[in-house]
Amino acid sequence: MGNAEGVTERLPVFVYGSLRVGEGNYLRLARGNTVREVSAVLPRHRMYRNWLYDDYYPCVTDGDEGERVVGDLLYLRPESYEEVLASLDALEMYDPATHSGPYLRVKRTAFAADDAERAHPIAAWVYHASPETLASRTEDDRIAGGDWLEGRRTEGEE
Numbered sequence: 001m002g003n004a005e006g007v008t009e010r011l012p013v014f015v016y017g018s019l020r021v022g023e024g025n026y027l028r029l030a031r032g033n034t035v036r037e038v039s040a041v042l043p044r045h046r047m048y049r050n051w052l053y054d055d056y057y058p059c060v061t062d063g064d065e066g067e068r069v070v071g072d073l074l075y076l077r078p079e080s081y082e083e084v085l086a087s088l089d090a091l092e093m094y095d096p097a098t099h100s101g102p103y104l105r106v107k108r109t110a111f112a113a114d115d116a117e118r119a120h121p122i123a124a125w126v127y128h129a130s131p132e133t134l135a136s137r138t139e140d141d142r143i144a145g146g147d148w149l150e151g152r153r154t155e156g157e158e
Helices: 024-030 078-091 133-135 148-156
Strands: 011-014 034-043 045-052 055-062 066-077 103-113 119-129
Touching: 011 024, 034 119, 034 148, 045 119, 055 133, 066 078, 066 103, 066 148, 119 133, 119 148
Parallel strands: 011 119
Antiparallel strands: 011 066, 034 066, 034 103, 045 055, 055 119, 103 119
């Protein structure tokens, strides 16, 4: 979602699935295009499996107190910010012109730890599941603990 001039606010991107540091889509789209990457938590959010072919990727939505999603904040390089964000939008099938797609880029507050291990709030872009995507999710699709990587390890899908 851009501002009145159509320019997107240059926020870090909170990622929680295949875009997490070291994962496949991170290596393909973000590696070398960040100035910093920080482990973070997205409070009051819940995570679901979003099945695609024979595998699943996570999707998130707003949740209740005590729920959280684990991920990383990617601080994109200023000189390639628009290009990389457009690539992330394309990966998530998000259309910023119509604010539509299976994932919607929304602004939320994540918490990152600083060098002293104190959590501090950071405004970030997050790809949320659209209402249509969420409509087909059930409690059986829920990823307990909100950590996609841990969930995949637990399920033996490393």
